[in-house]
Amino acid sequence: MSTKKLLILPGDGIGPEVMREVARVTAWLSRKRDITFEIDEDLVGGASLAEYGVPIRDEVIEKARTADAVLFGSVGDPAWSHVGFDKRPEVAILKLRQELGLFANLRPAKVFDALVDASTLKADVIKGLDIMIVRETVGGIYFGEPRGIETLPNGEKRGINTEVYTTSEIERVARVAFDLARKRNNSVCSVEKCNVMESGLLWKEVVTDLHAREYSDVKLSHMLADNCAMQLVRNPAQFDVIVTGNLFGDLLSDLASMLTGSLGMLPSATLGAVQEDGRRPALYEPIHGSAPDIAGQGIANPIAQILSFAMLLRYSFDLQTEADMIEAAVAAVLATGLRTADIMSPGLARVGTDVMGEAIVRELDKM
Known part of the structure; x- marks a missing residue:
């Protein structure tokens, strides 16, 4: 294999800590x-x-262009809150998405059996939940022109x-959504x-x-965005793949992520055109922030970063078996009762970042 x-x-923040896991x-795979x-x-x-006085250097963007895939941690540091936008x-992350043309954000909302009680929804509503939201990320209202704030003749201001x-x-x-659906449960809901x-x-x-024209074998449905928000809370299991624009995708993917009850558990991928x-430009990152x-306390949950790497193996390298193994190892560790602080429940074993990472590799060894 190449x-x-x-x-x-x-x-x-916690980016370097979770990336170490x-x-x-990667060492185990090798x-x-x-x-x-x-x-x-x-x-x-x-x-x-x-180090350099800029959030991302041109050299780093060029490295990202030539890489087969980019694995991203998290950015955000209150020490720099005083600088201009x-x-x-x-x-850094916005510029990478723009420069690499990463237009399709894939955000899964999957409930692990061991964490079914962590959600604020009833267990029978979210048990076995496995949704993929595909959000368009470089168009829509966030990038459309005209935009800005103007002063009207009467002195009022207007935001556009x-x-x-x-x-x-x-x-x-x-197309990204339909292709994904063919590898899942063959159903797409388009939301607008x-x-x-x-x-x-x-x-x-x-x-x-x-x-x-091209995907008549896939079941397609349409739903208004406000109804979709309601249905995600009412009956989320009805969805397989949801595809939507930038604004609605921003809102609905955050809503869906909290159905799992564990924001620190969820990965994401953002893909460009082949x-x-x-080659296809792609960037993978956990949805949690830099926290x-x-x-530096060794208590961050590394699972979202590890699952982001599993998505990388699946979508950029077509290593389906290895991606499945990593996801199964995570599920097995959670089933043993190991928990980092963010997903801790009474009676279970609280562990730090390194112990959680080590436990996942031990489960991989068993496979």
Whole structure:
């Protein structure tokens, strides 16, 4: 098997701590599965600001372009809260998405059996839940023009943001959703507000046309965004893959993540278009933040970072078996009762970051 070129960007806060536990997994894959990685590591976010004066250097962006995949930790450091927006640590992840053309964010909401009681919803509602939300990330109201704040003749101010989508932007993210559904339960729900927004009407028309032309084997349904929010709480198990625009995806993916009751457990992937050479730009990261309040204490939960790496194996390297093994190892460790502080319950065994990572590798050894 060829060597995989991997760029690792631990970032700030707990990022370096949880990323160290991924190193245990990559070492295990090399040792036991004969999968080798050419790993490069660099600074982003506050760490890059401290060293270089910018949240991300052009050299790092170029490394990301040539890597087979990027594994990202987290950025955000209150020490830099005084700087302008263009210098904040968070610019690193935004610039990577923009420069690499990462337009499709994949955020799973999966409930592990051992954590079914951690959700605020009833166990019978969320048991076995496994949803994938595909959010368009480089278009819509966050990027549309015109935008800004203007002063009106009467002295009032007016804020302007514009919701804009083109046929090609909708088609490319819908293709990602349909292709994912074919590998899951073969069902896609497309979400918009076609009843009050022209962009939503176009979204529905384009997804419907694409489905008829190329994906008629996949079950397609449509749902208004407000109803989807309600249904995610009422009966989330009805969904397999949800595809939606930037704004609604932002809201619905956060809602879905909390169905699991464990924000610190959830990974994500953001994908670009397949290039002429067959490579596809991709970045993988946990959805939790840098958590500076617990950084350096060895108590952070590394599972979301490890599961992000599992997504990397699945979607960038087509290593389905190894991705499944890592996810199964996580489930097995949770079933033994080991818990980091963020998912701790009475009567279970509280452990730190390194012990959780070590336990996951021990489970992999058993396989």
